[in-house]
Amino acid sequence: MKHTIQALVENKFGVLARIASLFSARGYNIDSLAVGETQDPTISCMTIVVDAPDERILEQIKKQLHKLIDVITVVDFTRRDYIDKELFLVKVEKKKKGKKTLDKLIKKHPVKVIEEAKSYYILEIYADRHNIDEILRELEKIGIQELVRTGRIAINK
Amino acid sequence: MKHTIQALVENKFGVLARIASLFSARGYNIDSLAVGETQDPTISCMTIVVDAPDERILEQIKKQLHKLIDVITVVDFTRRDYIDKELFLVKVEKKKKGKKTLDKLIKKHPVKVIEEAKSYYILEIYADRHNIDEILRELEKIGIQELVRTGRIAINK
Numbered sequence: 001m002k003h004t005i006q007a008l009v010e011n012k013f014g015v016l017a018r019i020a021s022l023f024s025a026r027g028y029n030i031d032s033l034a035v036g037e038t039q040d041p042t043i044s045c046m047t048i049v050v051d052a053p054d055e056r057i058l059e060q061i062k063k064q065l066h067k068l069i070d071v072i073t074v075v076d077f078t079r080r081d082y083i084d085k086e087l088f089l090v091k092v093e094k095k096k097k098g099k100k101t102l103d104k105l106i107k108k109h110p111v112k113v114i115e116e117a118k119s120y121y122i123l124e125i126y127a128d129r130h131n132i133d134e135i136l137r138e139l140e141k142i143g144i145q146e147l148v149r150t151g152r153i154a155i156n157k
Numbered sequence: 158m159k160h161t162i163q164a165l166v167e168n169k170f171g172v173l174a175r176i177a178s179l180f181s182a183r184g185y186n187i188d189s190l191a192v193g194e195t196q197d198p199t200i201s202c203m204t205i206v207v208d209a210p211d212e213r214i215l216e217q218i219k220k221q222l223h224k225l226i227d228v229i230t231v232v233d234f235t236r237r238d239y240i241d242k243e244l245f246l247v248k249v250e251k252k253k254k255g256k257k258t259l260d261k262l263i264k265k266h267p268v269k270v271i272e273e274a275k276s277y278y279i280l281e282i283y284a285d286r287h288n289i290d291e292i293l294r295e296l297e298k299i300g301i302q303e304l305v306r307t308g309r310i311a312i313n314k
Contacts, residue, residue, distance in 0.1 A: 013186040020174035029170040033192040036306030045305050087244040089312040122312060148202050149193030150307035155246040155279060
């Protein structure tokens with residue numbers, strides 16, 4: 001099961017490396033990670049998405065996160081009421097064949113063409129956990145040349 | 158000077174920790190980091206924003222990144238023609254006083270109210286390197302309760 005975990009941490013060098021090591025030492029791969037400053041520049045917010053086949057191990061990781069001196073709070077959004085979002089920049093092939101799929105995608109989802117070149121479009125896409133798989137499937141039909149994702153962020157309601 | 162660096166890496170556990178250590182070992186703090194899967198699930202894309210007062214040290218870090226076995230490519234966008242974006246989720250105070258500033262912000266920038274509660278709004282904001290400082294200043298006037306950022310991502314034109 002995928003878990004979305006958020007930690008407020010001191011904005012110091014070394015903190016990211018320590019947290020990343022905590023996960024990798026247990027053989028846990030991080031699906032996505034987004035780290036940025038908060039309104040207080042001395043504090044950063046990390047949003048981590050991790051696939052946890054064994055919930056007990058995840059509980060241990062969360063406990064260890066809590067114990068790190070530079071970690072202020074840890075929240076697991078899994079059973080909460082939250083809003084999540086992710087941003088994509090995607091370069092797709094500009095072909096006659098894919099045009100219909102692209103038009104349909106733009107109509108149905110928050111997808112915008114922000115650059116049109118001779119052989120490609122660059123799209124800006126905003127997805128959440130409910131529509132992301134569908135969007136990725138449609139993009140594949142069009143032909144992805146480059147795909148850059150921010151990773152998920154989340155906020156409590 | 159702020160640098161936006163992007164690395165394609167093998168999607169394996171331990172890679173993130175190794176890369177984070179590379180920066181922290183040189184005393185470099187990462188301003189923001191966004192990591193997500195690419196169209197190939199075995200490859201992840203990391204976008205790192207770092208403030209580099211000494212460009213020679215940054216050159217060394219980039220060279221060391223290149224040498225890591227799990228790193229496929231490293232690009233420094235600094236002197237390139239690129240598009241960058243960042244996504245914010247922000248909880249702001251719902252007060253009469255801030256309403257005008259909020260309305261102005263929504264009119265001028267890609268800012269959307271996605272949730273309205275009794276005491277707060279949740280906003281979804283898309284910023285780039287050109288408008289981000291202005292948006293943050295206006296948000297502060299309104300009153301930030303919570304601010305979650307994805308960190309910047311970028312794509313070559």
